[in-house]
Amino acid sequence: MVGSNFTTKDPYKYQVGFNSYHETEAIEGALPVGQNSPQEAPYGLYSEKLSGTAFTAPRHENKQSWLYRVIPGASHPNPESVKAPWASSDGSNKAPAGFDELQYVPNQLRWDPFDVVESETFVDGLRLVSASGDPRVKKGLAIYAYGASKSMGNEAFYNADGDFLIVPQQGELDIQTELGNLYVRPQEIVVIPRGIRYKVKLPSGPIRGYILEVFSGHFELPELGPIGSNCLANARDFQAPVAAFEENDEPHKILGKFGGNLFQYTQNHSPFDVVGWHGLYYPYKYDLGKFNTIGSVSFDHPDPSIFTVLTVQSEHVGTAIADFVIFPPRWLVQEHTFRPPWFHRNTMAEFMGLICGNYDAKEGGGFVPGGASLHNVMSSHGPDAATYEKASKADLKPQKVGTGSIAFMFETSLMLGLTTYGLTECNKVQSTYNEHSWLPIKKHFVNPQK
Ligand SMILES: O=C(O)Cc1cc(O)ccc1O
Numbered sequence: 001m002v003g004s005n006f007t008t009k010d011p012y013k014y015q016v017g018f019n020s021y022h023e024t025e026a027i028e029g030a031l032p033v034g035q036n037s038p039q040e041a042p043y044g045l046y047s048e049k050l051s052g053t054a055f056t057a058p059r060h061e062n063k064q065s066w067l068y069r070v071i072p073g074a075s076h077p078n079p080e081s082v083k084a085p086w087a088s089s090d091g092s093n094k095a096p097a098g099f100d101e102l103q104y105v106p107n108q109l110r111w112d113p114f115d116v117v118e119s120e121t122f123v124d125g126l127r128l129v130s131a132s133g134d135p136r137v138k139k140g141l142a143i144y145a146y147g148a149s150k151s152m153g154n155e156a157f158y159n160a161d162g163d164f165l166i167v168p169q170q171g172e173l174d175i176q177t178e179l180g181n182l183y184v185r186p187q188e189i190v191v192i193p194r195g196i197r198y199k200v201k202l203p204s205g206p207i208r209g210y211i212l213e214v215f216s217g218h219f220e221l222p223e224l225g226p227i228g229s230n231c232l233a234n235a236r237d238f239q240a241p242v243a244a245f246e247e248n249d250e251p252h253k254i255l256g257k258f259g260g261n262l263f264q265y266t267q268n269h270s271p272f273d274v275v276g277w278h279g280l281y282y283p284y285k286y287d288l289g290k291f292n293t294i295g296s297v298s299f300d301h302p303d304p305s306i307f308t309v310l311t312v313q314s315e316h317v318g319t320a321i322a323d324f325v326i327f328p329p330r331w332l333v334q335e336h337t338f339r340p341p342w343f344h345r346n347t348m349a350e351f352m353g354l355i356c357g358n359y360d361a362k363e364g365g366g367f368v369p370g371g372a373s374l375h376n377v378m379s380s381h382g383p384d385a386a387t388y389e390k391a392s393k394a395d396l397k398p399q400k401v402g403t404g405s406i407a408f409m410f411e412t413s414l415m416l417g418l419t420t421y422g423l424t425e426c427n428k429v430q431s432t433y434n435e436h437s438w439l440p441i442k443k444h445f446v447n448p449q450k
């Protein structure tokens, strides 16, 4: 079977394609014909443009959508600053919350599973673990662990700082966005671009997962080079919502993340009032079970870039601000090869998490679902001692690895800093990661000169 074997059915309809121009109307005729901004839009709706790139961005990068809504987004009182859950302990608003306290350490780090936070919503339960750069100059990225046990009510969240790539690890997310609904289960991911307002409901109980936030650009499919025109994540497997609206004139709290801090205002109507939209700027989801994995059919272990699902490129071609990479179930058939990942030091930083199952480079245990690891710029890492001993002696029959497993990596060209939460407050850092994984490595050298 292609695709994940989900136990819950997705209740929503979607339009398919990556970077496809979509148009959708919840009521026939809601979209104006042949123009974007008629003197009066159909059914008395307001036209509103949502820009995801500069007006003048080159055509191949340009992303905008036109929304036809009951009340325009501008109709609300002044926003006021509130304490963000990821704010630094003194609550200062001088630097983006959490960013002023980042610590840059070369330590190999591994975390036990992050907590699911009781009685908190998706927004309250965002925990900033690691970051680099500054959202105020639209450069860099942030990594969050989220955990929540309460659905958002008459409220919505938007992020002026960048795009969120959400990787659920536990529990399902019923996401109501301005542009329609997305139902996202573990083994699926969802991308919510900058500015789009949404709420997260929890239909199956508590949730936990990871978020990669990028302050510049947008996620793209990686180039395929000699692989050709298909494989890895195929464009047709990305799903965007169809228009869905509500008329709810109860007060709604809008929470906005802006420059790393949180602001809020209350408006007298639901923001989920878009009756039709068209454009290239929209949220989308993807089932990781549809990833068409490529690997070596001869010898040696290829670079993990062959497992890139989505990438955000820097100005330097081929060097990513961030890659989202997965390690899905796959066959290993290489001959005369040490098949697990090699020992290495990388100019990129590697933050990894585990959605389910186990990871073939860590036979010795300790890297578990809901947990994470970080191997920062040039910090040595690789298979643990147990993996080395096993794989260096293994009978090299064709072997399926990762059955029932998906590990992933956020790989970045930037050095990653750690928040106080990530380094100490979360209480999940494993103090014996090195002792457990690599200090037991034995000397096997047989010096022929002796
Ligand atoms: O460090 C890791 O486990 C991730 C990783 C996997 C792989 O197959 C090759 C390189 C790499 O960094």
Ligand SMILES: [Fe+2]
Pocket (backbone or CB within 6 Å): 344, 346, 350, 375, 381, 382
């Ligand atoms: Fe690595």
